[in-house]
Amino acid sequence: MCDLKLYLIFHLNLAYSSIEEDQxxxxxxxxxxxLLRLARRFxxxxxIEASGYTLEQxxxxxxxxxxxxxxxxxxGPCEFVGSGxxxxxxxxxxxxxxxxxxxxxxxxxxxxxxxxxxxxLVNEQAYSAGILQHYIDAGYKAVTMEWDNPVRYHPEWDSEWRYLPQYACGQHGEEIPLLWNNSIAFQKFQRYVHGDMDMDKYLSYLSTLFSDQPRxxxxxxxxxxxxxxxxNRYHTEAELGNENEWKRIEQLMVRLLLDEKIEFVRPRQVLENLHLPGAGNRLNLASTQQPVxxxxxxxxxxxxxxxTGKNDLEINTSCWKLYNELRNKPHASDDDWRYLCYLWSSDFRTHISRKRWETYxxxxxxxxAKPGSNPALITSDLLSDSSADEERQMSSPPMRESVGRQDLDSMRSESKCPGQVPSQAGAWQGETFQEQSIETLRDFSTSFRSGGLCPGRNNDSPVISTSSTSLWADSGRNLVTAFESKRCEPYTCEIVQDDSFAILETHFAELTLNCKKGLA
Incomplete structure (x- = not known):
C-alpha cells in the first residue's frame, strides 16, 4: 500500500461578508x-491563501x-498561495x-x-475557461480548483484522477497545472472541528482513501x-461550544502525524508528480451543462x-460603469484599479451585514463621484509608517523562533520551559507562552519543579515577553504563582489566557509519541 499524501490550503478572508470591521x-x-502556531508547533x-486586501488589513x-x-x-514549513x-x-x-x-x-x-x-486558489472556486490566461500572464505555475462539480458533467473522467495533479485547459488551448480541492472533504473536516463528527468517524472516512496507487x-x-x-452568516451555523476548536485540529494533526502511512506535503510538491500514470491529463473543467x-x-x-445579495444587480451595474470610466481615464492609477477590485469583492454580494452594506x-x-478616492484601503504610506508598526508590534508579541519536536521533547526532559529558545550565547530567553498556547498550569507544573527553571525566566533574571510588561503585571485573573523551587524566588507572570490553546500535559505526551515514532 502506498503512503497517502495530504495537503491543505487554509483560506483567509478578513472581508468576510458577515464579519463586522470591528471584529x-x-x-x-x-x-x-x-493557524501559524499549528505550523510552528508541529x-x-x-x-495559506489570502487576498492582498486581507494582508493589508x-x-x-x-x-x-x-x-x-x-x-x-x-x-518554515508553509507555502503562500495567491488569489489576487x-x-x-x-x-x-x-x-x-x-x-x-x-x-x-x-x-x-x-x-x-x-x-x-x-x-x-481560484476565488470561490468560480471557474471559467477564459480566466486561465490571466493566471498564466500573472506568473502563476498552477491553479487550485474543486473536483466535485466539474466531474459531475464529465463522466469520461477516471475517478482516480482526483488524487493526482492534472492540467486545466483554457478556451484557446492554453494550459496550466491543476491541483484539486474537494468540497466534501473540507466540509467533513469542518464537521469534525465543530464537534459534529467524532475523531474515530473522521479517521474512518480518511481510511477509505488508502490505495495501492500513489494518491x-x-x-x-x-x-x-x-x-x-x-x-453568524447562517442561523444553522454550529454553535461555538466551550472546547477550543484549534485544540481539536491539533489533536487530529497529531493522530495523522503518528500514522506512518500518511505524509503531509505542501501544495506545490504535488505538482512534482505530473509524470505519474494517471496524472497530467488535459482537462476542460467547464461543460455545456455547467459552463461556470x-x-x-x-x-x-x-x-x-x-x-442575489441585498442588491447585486445594482452594485454590479455601478462597478461596470466605474470600469468604463477608468478605461477612458488617460492616467488611471494602480490605486484606482485596486479600489475598483475592492468594490467588486464577492463579500459585498452575499450575506453582508447592514452596517457593512451601508458603508459599502x-x-x-x-x-x-470622484474616481480615485479610496478611503477603505490601506495606503502604502500607512503600511510603511514606523510609528504605526511600533504600536502594532506592542499589541501582539512576536512568535518565538522555530522549535522542532525534538527540541521540545528535550526541553521537557531537561525541565526547561516550553516556548523558550536558546540565544546564540546559549541563554534561555524570550517570551514563554503565547496568548493561546496553554490551557492550565496546574496539571503540569510538577514537570518543571525538579529542574528549578521558571517560565519566562532565565537562570538569573526574569525574561518577560517583549509584549507589554504591564499586561503581565496587571492581568490579575491570568496571573499564577510561579514554581515553588528554592532556586527561584517567587514571582508572578502571566501564563494562562481565557482562550488558551491546549493543555501542555497533553501536548508533551503527543510530542513524546512523535519522537518515539521517529517523526520528530
Whole structure:
C-alpha cells in the first residue's frame, strides 16, 4: 500500500461578508494566530491563501502576524498561495479587472511577504475557461480548483484522477497545472472541528482513501474564520461550544502525524508528480451543462454573486460603469484599479451585514463621484509608517523562533520551559507562552519543579515577553504563582489566557509519541 499524501490550503478572508470591521482584530487573534502556531508547533507543511486586501488589513491590525507568516514561508514549513488583490468572482468581471486584480495582488504579496506565489486558489472556486490566461500572464505555475462539480458533467473522467495533479485547459488551448480541492472533504473536516463528527468517524472516512496507487488528497481547502469563531452568516451555523476548536485540529494533526502511512506535503510538491500514470491529463473543467462551475452543492452557483445579495444587480451595474470610466481615464492609477477590485469583492454580494452594506454603498457613491478616492484601503504610506508598526508590534508579541519536536521533547526532559529558545550565547530567553498556547498550569507544573527553571525566566533574571510588561503585571485573573523551587524566588507572570490553546500535559505526551515514532 502506498503512503497517502495530504495537503491543505487554509483560506483567509478578513472581508468576510458577515464579519463586522470591528471584529477583525478578534478574528486575527482567535483564528489566524492559532493557524501559524499549528505550523510552528508541529513543523506542519500546508498552504495559506489570502487576498492582498486581507494582508493589508492584518498588517494594520497586527504587524507581528505578517512577520511570522513571512518567516514561516521563507524559512518554515508553509507555502503562500495567491488569489489576487481582492476576492473577485472572475467570470463576472471584465478581463482587464481580472488582470489588474492578479497583478496588484502580486504587488502586495511581494511588498508584505517578500514572495510572489506560484500556486493560486481560484476565488470561490468560480471557474471559467477564459480566466486561465490571466493566471498564466500573472506568473502563476498552477491553479487550485474543486473536483466535485466539474466531474459531475464529465463522466469520461477516471475517478482516480482526483488524487493526482492534472492540467486545466483554457478556451484557446492554453494550459496550466491543476491541483484539486474537494468540497466534501473540507466540509467533513469542518464537521469534525465543530464537534459534529467524532475523531474515530473522521479517521474512518480518511481510511477509505488508502490505495495501492500513489494518491494526493486535499484534506482542507476553505475558510479559517469558522474555527473558534462564528461569522453568524447562517442561523444553522454550529454553535461555538466551550472546547477550543484549534485544540481539536491539533489533536487530529497529531493522530495523522503518528500514522506512518500518511505524509503531509505542501501544495506545490504535488505538482512534482505530473509524470505519474494517471496524472497530467488535459482537462476542460467547464461543460455545456455547467459552463461556470463553483464549489459545494448545486444551490451554490454563479448567480449568487450576480443577482442575489441585498442588491447585486445594482452594485454590479455601478462597478461596470466605474470600469468604463477608468478605461477612458488617460492616467488611471494602480490605486484606482485596486479600489475598483475592492468594490467588486464577492463579500459585498452575499450575506453582508447592514452596517457593512451601508458603508459599502457610501464608498461606491464616493468613488462614482470622484474616481480615485479610496478611503477603505490601506495606503502604502500607512503600511510603511514606523510609528504605526511600533504600536502594532506592542499589541501582539512576536512568535518565538522555530522549535522542532525534538527540541521540545528535550526541553521537557531537561525541565526547561516550553516556548523558550536558546540565544546564540546559549541563554534561555524570550517570551514563554503565547496568548493561546496553554490551557492550565496546574496539571503540569510538577514537570518543571525538579529542574528549578521558571517560565519566562532565565537562570538569573526574569525574561518577560517583549509584549507589554504591564499586561503581565496587571492581568490579575491570568496571573499564577510561579514554581515553588528554592532556586527561584517567587514571582508572578502571566501564563494562562481565557482562550488558551491546549493543555501542555497533553501536548508533551503527543510530542513524546512523535519522537518515539521517529517523526520528530
Amino acid at each position: 477583525r482584530r478578534e478574528v486575527v487573534k482567535r483564528c489566524y494566530w492559532p 513543523n506542519l507543511p500546508f498552504g 492584518i498588517q494594520a491590525i497586527d504587524r507581528g502576524w505578517i512577520d511570522e507568516l513571512s518567516f514561516l514561508i521563507s524559512s 488583490y481582492a476576492q473577485v468572482i472572475a467570470p463576472l468581471v471584465p478581463a482587464e479587472v481580472n488582470a489588474a486584480n492578479l497583478r496588484l495582488g502580486n504587488q502586495i504579496y511581494k511588498q508584505l511577504l517578500g514572495v510572489v506565489p506560484e500556486v493560486a 494526493f488528497f486535499p484534506l482542507y481547502g476553505n475558510d479559517v474564520e469558522i474555527f473558534n469563531f462564528r461569522p 462551475p463553483v464549489k459545494k452543492q448545486g444551490k451554490y452557483n454563479i448567480t449568487r454573486w450576480a443577482v 454603498c457610501q464608498e461606491l457613491d464616493n468613488f462614482h
